[in-house]
Amino acid sequence: MRHTISVLVDNKPGVLARVAGLFSGRGFNIECLSVNETLDPTVSQMTLVTRGDDQLIEQIIKQLNKLIDVIKVVDLENGDYVGREMALIKVSVENTKRSEVLSIVDIFRGKVVDISPSFYTIEVTGDEAKIRAIVELFKPIGIKEIARTGKVALTRESKERKA
Amino acid sequence: MAGDTVKLTGAQIFLECLQREQVKVIFGYPGGSVLDVYNHLYDASIKHILVRHEQAAVHAADGYARVTGEVGVCLVTSGPGATNTVTGIATAHMDSIPVVVFSGQVPTMLIGNDAFQEADIVGITRPCTKHNYLVRDVKELAAVIKEAFYIARSGRPGPVLVDLPKDVLRASDTFHYPEHITMRSYRPTYKGNKRQIVRAMEEMVAARKPVIYAGGGVILSNASKELTTFARKLNIPVTTTLMGLGAFPGSDPLCLGMLGMHGTYRANMAVTHCDLLIAIGARFDDRVTGDLNKFAPSAKVIHMDIDPTSISKNIKVDIPIVGDVREIIKECLTIISEQKIQKDHRKEWLNEIKHWREKHTLAYKKSTNIKPQYVIEKIYELTKGDCIVATEVGQNQMWTAQYFTFDKPRRLLTSGGLGTMGYGFPAAIGAQVAFPDKTVIDIAGDGSIQMNIQELATAVQYQLPVKIVILNNHCLGMVRQWQELFYDKRYSHSRFETHPDFVKLAEAYGAVGLRATKPEEVEKVIKRGLATHKTVIMEFVVESEEGVYPMVPAGASIDKMILL
């Protein structure tokens, strides 16, 4: 099963290498990874997506925790969370009606962020399913290039107000 | 001591920190980037042992750490000095030995420039250290060193490398050694979960066929006394791993000996048939478990370990207890004292084990040639076990584990995890430095000893009376044995066509050389060797074709043993 794991780490040189090295050295796979600073500049947040059975995921989480620079590891799959990624998609508009592209962009609440005579660059954010869907729709139209961020994620707060 | 206004150089700060950490000895080798430190070592009170190869410096520090329980310390130069330490670091890492390695580095300005004698040692050692550091500013130096020692010795111990650029060692700063450290990202768990402990105790008291499987973690946490009391109180038989030898007295009637690939018949049978397996400070290594599906197949598993990653890594654990095993066993003991222990229900189980013991015990066939096992038995007999034993890797290591009885912890130095040939002799040097008056013996093969033979010069220079026992079978014995059993006796490149004359070699270094070629000479040579107060090589020309038995073929179920 796929798991999205959030890892808080000390913002120090070499930390990414330690995490990446852990995955390659132990034969765990990373499907995607994003790293960013948090509100506290001494702390970075990594969001990584990996795949494995329960035992493997447990081992991955323990191994991450064992790294000296890792402050906290949360398996987001254990609760409810919001996960988003962003894609920039360069779509050919030469032989097609621009309106067709624009209507897809509209439906997916994307944005056209760059225009040239032959290409539109479209920005779209959403969960993986949404990104996959829009990519599929643009494919027959003609995608020149695509750039995607890794997933970023936050746990959902409880809907009820705390007493 | 340095007042607040007095500035020290990085090199001085470094030595000041070692003093605060109560480091008594450094194993090292100088070179360009650490000359500032060596300049201050010239008249420092701290002892420095000049090895002859940096790999040996780490093994020696590792041996020192294993016998004393303190952190071993090394100092080497950048580039080749640093890369030479890698095997030593990996060895310590696999066996969880607290060692801090300080490596010189080119000046920070030049890092990344392929400067002379530059190596990215932090990158190279990242996967084989518990943690490592590149110090970029003299202001961080003291705090990093404090952290390095703390990390090396706390939690599950391990090696830490600190890379010291030359300009950092030459820059100045006021010296301040932090009293305490708290790291938000590193807080080992020492106390076991009380509820889990109570659950485990219920199982341990009730079980009809329990076995304790004790590993090196028991020795690392200094829990041997507690384990011994505990096992005796509950009347539970104990098998140990190679790393756990000495964690429980080998001569105790409850001791089953070592388990696994070259374990005893009774240990492997007991584990296969037990209803409760109590793993303490052990990690279910493949050399122990063989076929995982057939390892303790009908047992509930309790696992006590300080490292959560060891738990449920290879085998599903029913009751995990994370914490320092000494703390956990102590907690168990307080619970026991409140309970009446009924031991009778174990009678049948202990009888069954006795039956296995009678069916097969360790044995070898006598011959007109010297049998390596006989040499080890004799060493045990003549020392009464009162010595520190290091081993190399291969048959020599397994025969030592089988035929030498370890009653006390921290008496066996062996590379269990990495299996590093060339480990034993430098480790023995480290042990002898720690305990100059103890008998320290390295049991070696003729192959392994040549991997760090240059350290004879170190032993002679510092008048360390290490005793090297070479079981000379003229081949890479363990390789030969595998080729015999699993490769149709095609002895590809495992025979040595030539050897140095080990007796003359010892003499050339200024050590003593002795040799036995017939069984009747063995005792005499050992007696003479033990009585020699100098570094000595005792060479025993042993039967070439001898094998280590019992043996479980790699990956087979551990009750399927090739017996002799």
Ligand SMILES: Cc1ncc(C[n+]2csc(CCOP(=O)(O)OP(=O)(O)O)c2C)c(N)n1
């Ligand atoms: C550095 C290193 N290289 C290779 C090996 C593989 N290996 C394991 S045992 C062995 C043979 C050791 O021969 P020797 O030291 O003569 O000991 P014996 O088995 O004969 O007692 C070898 C080559 C190893 N463990 N370590």
